[in-house]
Amino acid sequence: MTTPNTTRSFRLGVAGPVGTGKSSIIALICRELSAELRLGVITNDIYTDEDARFLRSAGVLEPERIRAVETGACPHTAIRDDVTANLLAVEDMEQDFAPLDVVLVESGGDNLTATFSPALVDAQLFVLDVAGGGDVARKGGPGIARADLLIVNKTDLAPYVGVDVGQMVADGSAARDGRPVLGLSRTDQVSVEGLKQWLRDMLAVFRTGTHVPVDPGPMAPHFHADESLPGGGFTHTHDEAHDHAHDGSHDHAHDGAHDDAHAGGEPTHAHS
Numbered sequence: 344m345t346t347p348n349t350t351r352s353f354r355l356g357v358a359g360p361v362g363t364g365k366s367s368i369i370a371l372i373c374r375e376l377s378a379e380l381r382l383g384v385i386t387n388d389i390y391t392d393e394d395a396r397f398l399r400s401a402g403v404l405e406p407e408r409i410r411a412v413e414t415g416a417c418p419h420t421a422i423r424d425d426v427t428a429n430l431l432a433v434e435d436m437e438q439d440f441a442p443l444d445v446v447l448v449e450s451g452g453d454n455l456t457a458t459f460s461p462a463l464v465d466a467q468l469f470v471l472d473v474a475g476g477g478d479v480a481r482k483g484g485p486g487i488a489r490a491d492l493l494i495v496n497k498t499d500l501a502p503y504v505g506v507d508v509g510q511m512v513a514d515g516s517a518a519r520d521g522r523p524v525l526g527l528s529r530t531d532q533v534s535v536e537g538l539k540q541w542l543r544d545m546l547a548v549f550r551t552g553t554h555v556p557v558d559p560g561p562m563a564p565h566f567h568a569d570e571s572l573p574g575g576g577f578t579h580t581h582d583e584a585h586d587h588a589h590d591g592s593h594d595h596a597h598d599g600a601h602d603d604a605h606a607g608g609e610p611t612h613a614h615s
C-alpha cells in the first residue's frame with residue numbers, strides 16, 4: 344500500500360476573458376519552466392476538454408499532467424462558488440505526480456469578471472489583451488483590481504490595434520493600488536522572464552508558509568438567459584451571504600424552476 348502523499352503544491356489560477364491568452368500563457372509557463380519546476384495543469388471547459396487538448400498538443404508537458412474538469416454551463420461557479428470538482432482534480436494531480444511544485448488552473452472564461460475562490464488557488468493571474476481595447480484595464484472589476492498579477496497580453500499586437508501599451512499598463516496599475524501589472528508577449532523574451540520571475544518569487548513566499556491567498560472579491564452581477572422565465576432570464580448576483588452558502592451549495596438554478604440553461608450543469612470530475 345502506498346502512503347498518500349500530502350505534499351501541497353502552489354496552486355495558481357489563470358482567469359480572464361475568452362481569447363485573451365490564458366491557455367497560451369499556461370503553455371508558455373510549461374515550456375519555460377518545466378525543466379526547473381514540477382508542474383501540473385487543470386483546465387475548466389464547459390462541455391469539452393478543448394483547452395486540455397490544446398495544451399497536450401502543444402507538447403510542453405506530459406499529457407497525463409494536463410487534466411480537464413468539465414464544468415457544465417457555469418465555469419465561474421466551479422472556480423468560485425462550488426470548487427469541489429476542481430479541488431478534487433488538483434488534489435488527485437498532486438497525489439498522482441507527487442511532489443509537484445505548481446498546479447496551474449485555467450478558468451473557463453465564460454464571464455469577464457470571474458475570479459477564483461481563495462479556497463481553490465493560492466494566487467491568481469488575471470489576463471487581458473491589447474486587442475480587447477486599451478480602456479478595458481481602466482474599467483476595473485475584481486480580477487483587474489485585485490488579482491495577484493494583472494497581465495496585459497499580446498503586446499506585440501499593440502501597433503495593429505492602436506493601443507498604447509504603456510498607457511494600458513498605467514491604467515491597470517491605477518486600478519490596482521500599485522499591485523503588479525505585466526505587459527506580456529510570448530514573442531518578447533524580456534516580458535516572459537518577468538512572468539517567470541514573478542512565479543518564482545510567489546513560490547518562494549508560499550514555501551515560507553506565510554503566504555495568505557487574497558480574495559479578489561465576488562464577480563459582478565450578471566444575466567443568465569432563460570427563455571422560460573419572465574424577462575428572458577435572471578440576474579445572478581454573487582453577493583457573499585446569498586451565494587456562498589456554508590454547506591457549499593449554490594442556488595444556481597438547480598431548483599428546477601429554470602433548469603434548462605443548466606441542464607447537465609453539475610461539475611463532473613474527469614479522471615483521465
Ligand SMILES: Nc1nc2c(ncn2[C@@H]2O[C@H](COP(=O)(O)OP(=O)(O)O)[C@@H](O)[C@H]2O)c(=O)[nH]1
Nearest residue numbers: 360361362363364365366367497500528529530
Ligand atoms: N500575437 C499574439 N497572439 C497571442 C499571444 N498569446 C496568445 N495569442 C493568441 O491568442 C489566441 C487566444 O489564445 P488562448 O490561449 O486560446 O486564449 P484563452 O481563451 O484565454 O485560453 C490564440 O490564437 C493565441 O495564439 C501573444 O502573446 N501574441
Ligand SMILES: [Mg+2]
Nearest residue numbers: 365366394449
Ligand atoms: Mg483557453
